[in-house]
Amino acid sequence: MDSRISIKDNKNVVIFKVEGDFDNLLCIKYKSSITEILARKKAELTIFDLSQVNFIDSSGIGLLLGRYKQVNEYKGKLIICGVNKQIKKTLAISGIALIIDTYEDIYENIKESITSYE
Amino acid sequence: MNKIEIKFNATLENEAVIRNTIGLFAATINCTIEDIIDIKTIVSEAVSNAIIHGYEQDKEKEVLVTGILNDNELIIIVKDDGVGIDNIAEAIRVNYSSKNRSGLGFTIIKSLSDDLQIKSKKDMGTKLIIKKILTIKGQ
Numbered sequence: 001m002d003s004r005i006s007i008k009d010n011k012n013v014v015i016f017k018v019e020g021d022f023d024n025l026l027c028i029k030y031k032s033s034i035t036e037i038l039a040r041k042k043a044e045l046t047i048f049d050l051s052q053v054n055f056i057d058s059s060g061i062g063l064l065l066g067r068y069k070q071v072n073e074y075k076g077k078l079i080i081c082g083v084n085k086q087i088k089k090t091l092a093i094s095g096i097a098l099i100i101d102t103y104e105d106i107y108e109n110i111k112e113s114i115t116s117y118e
Numbered sequence: 119m120n121k122i123e124i125k126f127n128a129t130l131e132n133e134a135v136i137r138n139t140i141g142l143f144a145a146t147i148n149c150t151i152e153d154i155i156d157i158k159t160i161v162s163e164a165v166s167n168a169i170i171h172g173y174e175q176d177k178e179k180e181v182l183v184t185g186i187l188n189d190n191e192l193i194i195i196v197k198d199d200g201v202g203i204d205n206i207a208e209a210i211r212v213n214y215s216s217k218n219r220s221g222l223g224f225t226i227i228k229s230l231s232d233d234l235q236i237k238s239k240k241d242m243g244t245k246l247i248i249k250k251i252l253t254i255k256g257q
Contacts, residue, residue: 057226086155
């Protein structure tokens with residue numbers, strides 16, 4: 001499967017769906033466009049959906065941390081969802097799970113608890 | 119004992135190929151999926167360190183990765199002849215990065231492995247020797 005990131009945005013929510021390997025190559029390919037979209041939209045809620053991610057390393061974590069700081073600057077919120085057991089392990093080691101809200105469920109299942117953003 | 123050695127150009131295009139190859143090598147002793155994913159993550163961090171920090175992505179340079187399986191013990195050696203590490207203690211500190219990256223590479227390798235040795239000198243390259251004890255499925 002080709003790794004890629006697709007974007008879906010509603011009024012106040014931007015969802016980045018990551019598929020495949022969340023590694024250096026993928027980050028280099030998408031980092032500037034993600035940064036640009038967030039800077040332009042300044043959405044209240046930014047979601048990274050990792051439900052189709054097979055693999056993540058420190059470059060993927062670095063991208064998430066960087067966007068978390070960017071979103072924080074304009075007082076937005078960033079969450080990560082669709083996190084499987086192995087991805088969760090890497091997020092925990094890196095310490096990212098302590099500062100960013102992460103959910104095992106896919107976005108559609110946690111939507112109800114965060115609908116105030118839509 | 120079983121051994122595999124791969125020499126490749128220092129480009130990030132090769133990163134996924136190498137981590138998947140070493141993952142498959144470990145799978146020959148029927149270890150768990152969790153171990154294979156840990157190994158892929160370890161190799162990815164070590165190889166990107168060699169490519170990005172060691173060689174500053176100079177595609178002409180070469181990285182050597184060796185995998186050695188001894189019963190359920192896997193040794194991974196990642197060697198470059200690049201710029202080396204001036205201060206190893208500083209380099210392994212959490213969040214330290216000389217290249218504006220996350221600085222989590224060594225933290226992740228240390229957490230997922232059973233031993234990490236770093237041999238490096240400024241301008242003399244870097245050699246990482248990583249040990250991982252594998253769990254055999256059904257044992």
